[in-house]
Amino acid sequence: MNEFEKIDIFCNILSVQEVFEGYEKRKKYIITTSEKKYFVKILPHSISEEEINKVKWIHFVYEENGIPLIPLVDVSVQGNQTILIYDYFDGQNLKESNLSIVQCKEYGMKVAKEVKKMNEITNIPIFFHDFDLSHHFHEYVKRFQKVIQDKKDLFYEVFDGKFVEHLLLRFESLYHDIISNEVMLNHNDIKLANIMVDDVGNFYFVDIDPIDLTYRGFNVNYSIFNFLLDIESTRNEREFIKAFLREYDGSKSFMKELEYFLISDFINELSRLLDQNFTYLLEHTSFVKRLLFNDNHSFQTIIYESI
Numbered sequence: 001m002n003e004f005e006k007i008d009i010f011c012n013i014l015s016v017q018e019v020f021e022g023y024e025k026r027k028k029y030i031i032t033t034s035e036k037k038y039f040v041k042i043l044p045h046s047i048s049e050e051e052i053n054k055v056k057w058i059h060f061v062y063e064e065n066g067i068p069l070i071p072l073v074d075v076s077v078q079g080n081q082t083i084l085i086y087d088y089f090d091g092q093n094l095k096e097s098n099l100s101i102v103q104c105k106e107y108g109m110k111v112a113k114e115v116k117k118m119n120e121i122t123n124i125p126i127f128f129h130d131f132d133l134s135h136h137f138h139e140y141v142k143r144f145q146k147v148i149q150d151k152k153d154l155f156y157e158v159f160d161g162k163f164v165e166h167l168l169l170r171f172e173s174l175y176h177d178i179i180s181n182e183v184m185l186n187h188n189d190i191k192l193a194n195i196m197v198d199d200v201g202n203f204y205f206v207d208i209d210p211i212d213l214t215y216r217g218f219n220v221n222y223s224i225f226n227f228l229l230d231i232e233s234t235r236n237e238r239e240f241i242k243a244f245l246r247e248y249d250g251s252k253s254f255m256k257e258l259e260y261f262l263i264s265d266f267i268n269e270l271s272r273l274l275d276q277n278f279t280y281l282l283e284h285t286s287f288v289k290r291l292l293f294n295d296n297h298s299f300q301t302i303i304y305e306s307i
Helices: 050-065 101-117 133-150 150-160 161-178 216-220 222-230 236-246 257-274 280-284 287-292 295-306
Strands: 013-019 027-033 036-045 074-077 083-085 195-197 203-205
Touching: 013 257, 013 287, 036 101, 050 074, 083 133, 101 195, 101 222, 101 236, 133 150, 133 161, 133 203, 133 257, 150 280, 161 257, 161 287, 216 236, 222 236, 222 257, 236 287, 257 280, 257 287, 257 295
Parallel strands: none
Antiparallel strands: 013 027, 027 036, 036 083, 074 083, 195 203
16 A cells, blocks of 8 residues: 555545456556545556656547547556556446447447547657557567477477468568558557446446557457457457457458458467467367468458358
8 A cells, every 4th residue: 555655646545455357467456545436557667758648648639539438547657667547437348248249249330430530640749659560570570489499399289380481471471561551549459358338338448558659450469369269259259359340441451460460469379379278279270370371361251251
């Protein structure tokens, strides 16, 4: 509690309740003071003044443009931690809510319309820069090679050297195809858990990532592979993402971006998949390859054509 008492608005704390959800390293709390409740998220690192300004500006400008989100009260850096303070929201995220498939599709379409509004904001301050896709590409190539090296026996039971060579060539080809695409403001992590809903069905964004201007495909960068592979995602999550992508880009104009981020998400998840879902990978190797290489337009079929 002492770390919170250093912050002015927490001068009269009545209770501190830890919330166990999401990443273990990101501690979350509900803090009740004599005046009101707050939701607090602690990042295990400090951020610069420029990053603080980014976080504050993006919440301000989204609110000004009518984009629904939980209001940010303040950002405080305490030592090697960053404390994000939000108004407390008495509701659930869409993952926790007991939604029907139809409702998930409806929310997917509504969320897409709001993300399009984010894209249209152009009065960008100078502390926002273009997403460095070159760094992203080279970082993920290194990450892929490290996983193969660290988990060689497991990896080569599922895949072979030819797969590695072809996937890296495809990843590089997609990188060259999209690097000159337009970048813009986005949410950057669209999924059910990042959409809050109140008791009358209104929804609000949380966990908006202010990491510079990103490609449209980055919105599902951390959920697209698991959604397609169907290991851990529920039907609700799959239908939500499909509805989001269909509404967001019915003309399929950023398909190559999605394919690029599909491969990067596969690389991001690969170590965990080999440890926790090895049998599934072994049994579904051909399906995984079809997705990653988009054979017979399997990616488009799942998103845009399957019922």
